[in-house]
Amino acid sequence: MQNKTIAKLGISRRNVLKGAAAISGLSAIGGTFPMPALAQSNPINVMTLSQGIFGQPFVDLASEFTKQTGIAVNMITMGYSEAIQKQAAAFAAQSDAYDVVQVDSVFIKGFAKAGHIQPLDDLIPAAELADYFGDIPATFKDMYSDGGKTFGLATIGNCQRFIYNEAYLKDAGKSAPETWDDLLSAAQKVVSPSKNRYGFVAGTERLVKAFSVWLPIFWANGGKIFDDQMKPVFGDQTGLDALNMLLELVKTMPTGGAAYTEADETKAMAAGLGTLDPVAWIPDAITTADATVQSQLKSAVSPKGKARQAPVMGGLGLTVSKYAKDASAAAKYCAWFNSRDVQAKSIVPHGGQPCRNSAWEANASAKPWFPAVAASLKVAMVRPQIPEWGQVDNAVGAQLSRAFSGEAGPKDALDASVKAVDGIMRDAGYY
Template sequence: MTSSRIRRAALAAAGVTLLSVAGTACAGAGGGGAAGDQSTINVLMVNNPQMVDIQRLTADNFTKQTGIKVNYTVLPENDVRDKITQEFSSQAGQYDVATVSNFEVPFYAKNGWLAPLDDHIAKDTAFDQNDILPSMRQSLTADDGKVYAEPFYGESSFLMYRKDVFAAKGLSVPPNPTWQQVADLAAAADGAQPGMKGICLRGQPGWGELFAPLTTVVNTFGGTWFTKDWQPQVNAPEFKDATNFYVNLVRAHGEAGAPQAGFSECLNNMTQGKVAMWYDATSAAGQLETQDSPVAGKIGYAQAPVVRTKNSQWLYTWAWGVQKASKKQDAAWKFISWASGKDYENLVGSKLGWSKVPAGKRASTYTNPDYLKAAGAFAAPTEQAIAGADPRNPGVQPRPTIGIQFVDIPEFTDLGTQVSQRVSAAIAGSESVDAALDAGQQLAEKVAAKYRGK
């Protein structure tokens, strides 16, 4: 598989798109024919491995079954979020479907950017909406009670580690470790094999990159972005303690190039044996356990590390949402019904291997014997992590909005990203954590002023 950096360089050079063969010719974004033509749709999505898989499977399966061609535009996470926000806020209708998360859905729906899916769901009895895990259904349902997206895969977060590396050193990883235990284990594993570092932690700027794991650390250290009455806490002692711990750990025992490392880079590091541990999304396990993975069968899985809370994992889903301005909503739903359906999971299992199934969204996945046979190493820890996540009470104090690894307001994308840039600089050694978070406190105060008293 091409490395993420090479993919990103190619995408930047090409402009934007990476088209599925299902798109045929060079239709590109917006090349789906006349408005209302249901024979072609345009899909804008993040470049995670599961999305790469669906590109490979679309033409010979979905298009062959329905006659609907799909033009995919694929971008790295930070870039795709920006583009989706621009596209959906303008309601230009250039894209029919996009990958949105449980972060965006509530305010996208409130702003009228997404089309409700309830009528389609009601007519499509084969889709089986009740099989979608309750936490996922709830996270994609807006305040008006309508469903605005369907999950492609769901995830929580946990600790992944090399069982063989720790066994060789006579060490074990607890099933429910503390962060101090993880730090000690990272120190012990650093250099255990040539070129191996103790742990991989995201350092790449972005509210959905660096601050996805880091905010869970903040939560369990007793910190929060805002109190219930919108008092910012970015430079409070608990937030600083958590961030200093994270920065010091990755600087001392983390991966090479940590300030530029996101999910894809850490996945590559773990797969290539360059790190002994990795705290990140549960969805990564399927990639680590593929038949062609050099570390398949060597990985152990523990729950997200804690300090002051019982749990500290996140809850997240990449889901398919339909732009309200789309003139091809019937075709868009057919794509979503296929991509989020049971049959697609069976297709991935039979064609690509059951460990690569985009799981974490359907109850039936965790009773499927074929999936459990392939995913036995991580199915139970994943299900436990998803079930234990509590987006309404993720820390030690009440919160002003729902969300574990994010604050569910539109302004958090800019706030989290700006603060993450300063924290990434601290990981690089060019700024102190105190200076980064003091600057973040000022930014957070401006955001809080908009909400205080509402």
């Protein structure tokens, strides 16, 4: 869900967390639960998204969870934007309206520091947590932890992946690019206006995707967003080189590419307009394409730079509200959906993507893009989990969009980005 941003709500991540803080200052290994003698008289209230990979499994499997545990569930589902606002308001009011809250990973540390979500270490048996942590990409543990304590479980795994049109590349005498330099060369080579065929495709819209389109190139070449004092340092030569490469890639996009939304991005690949989308968050380009294009679309891990492969990590995890009426039952819910058995057998058939490595292996053939996503999760990098990230994302995205459209040169755009982020971080009291 990282492809969506608080900018579209007109609020910042910092304000979400500040507002929420203002008032307040696995299943058993193998996936089986002992059945209580009597089912609970009061259900736990669970807030999740309503559909898609981040919502459908929870909606579909609520009754199965109750059947296995005796814990009744009241599902409260909604879209992403509404969920962000509702959970922030509930936390601010110290409301017990929700026992389990599905939280965007970018908010985890902020909500944990504000005291709105409970550590799970004393609510879930140590052996279950140890088994879970031994079976997930290492990055997930840090994403959902703070101060050595566990504040959430990843549950659904998602990050950027690379989708490309293999037939178009072959027609241009190219193979699937393994490096960003190769990708630029392939994007330039494949362009053929007479065939209505173009190269690079991405959601470059400034308030939704711009920063996360630039980041995997920057990170892949060893770039750092902040130094040890949290001062922005991404305007260095590595940042400039990454932006120059991205600007060259944008030149190979279909008409209007510099302002593409994510919907435009997926439609371009599905319709056979584009050839290379190395920053795709969702598989919609594959699932919505006609039979001919669908057979041509393949998936891989995003390209390598001088230092690494660096797709951007996303995801929403399950947490237990500090104000939960039944924290123990809420923790059982979180553990059950992250257990080996449920992850391997139930998440994928109900529209989700697992977080456990073993579950990805068990479901490797379920979807043609699954092996690429599983491999991508192991190398994906996490955006800074700070309350101010939404403001940072917006500020940099606005400047990058000026560079995409030719309103500003790449160095001027980066310098303006760094200046804006420096102001945000100073105002927030980092230095």
